[in-house]
């Protein structure tokens with residue numbers, strides 16, 4: 001199982017000390033077969049990389065620019081730059097960025113540039129509450145997958161993170177039956193081998209007991225709870241308990 005910590009726009013140099021507990025945990029037997037990946041803001045990527053040098057915790061970025069070459073793009077960072085400082089993953093298409101205007105075509109360009117730079121892509125997809133109410137979930141997810149992964153031939157470096165927008169940061173999660181149906185739908189929308197699938201949206205040490213029973217899941221994308229080392233470790237432990 002994969003446990004991806006999405007720190008969003010949180011954290012400073014001081015927060016790096018909180019990682020000691022996680023490093024210790026990652027070297028213990030309790031980690032089982034869990035794979036930990038931290039996605040801090042760009043400003044902390046290098047410090048995290050150095051901090052995790054002697055353990056198996058991986059790092060990833062939260063976004064990238066769509067151009068794979070250097071260029072005059074003030075304020076942006078491309079996949080090649082991320083790879084060069086030790087990132088192995090990148091989150092693309094997070095709903096917080098879609099809300100700010102990133103569309104599926106732009107997301108597709110980002111996915112392509114990340115794959116070219118040999119990063120693993122965590123492609124976020126998910127419906128809003130109003131889309132859910134209008135029963136559009138499946139058509140939204142299909143579109144996000146179809147356009148987001150256009151011309152991507154191999155899925156081995158792709159992870160799909162199903163993150164219902166109405167669940168992110170709200171404490172609400174889909175019920176097990178509902179979630180399983182959607183994950184099955186996502187899996188079946190791939191002809192060949194489907195990518196690994198993560199669930200994201202208000203994952204915490206309490207609801208993990210329910211979420212871990214859901215079929216078709218290869219892991220979790222964890223926002224708020226991942227900023228607490230204790231909660232993050234608890235989520236992993238409880239997944240295997």
Ligand code: PGA
Nearest residue numbers: 168169201202222223224
């Ligand atoms: P949350 O965020 O766990 O705080 O709901 C998840 C995400 O946005 O990736």
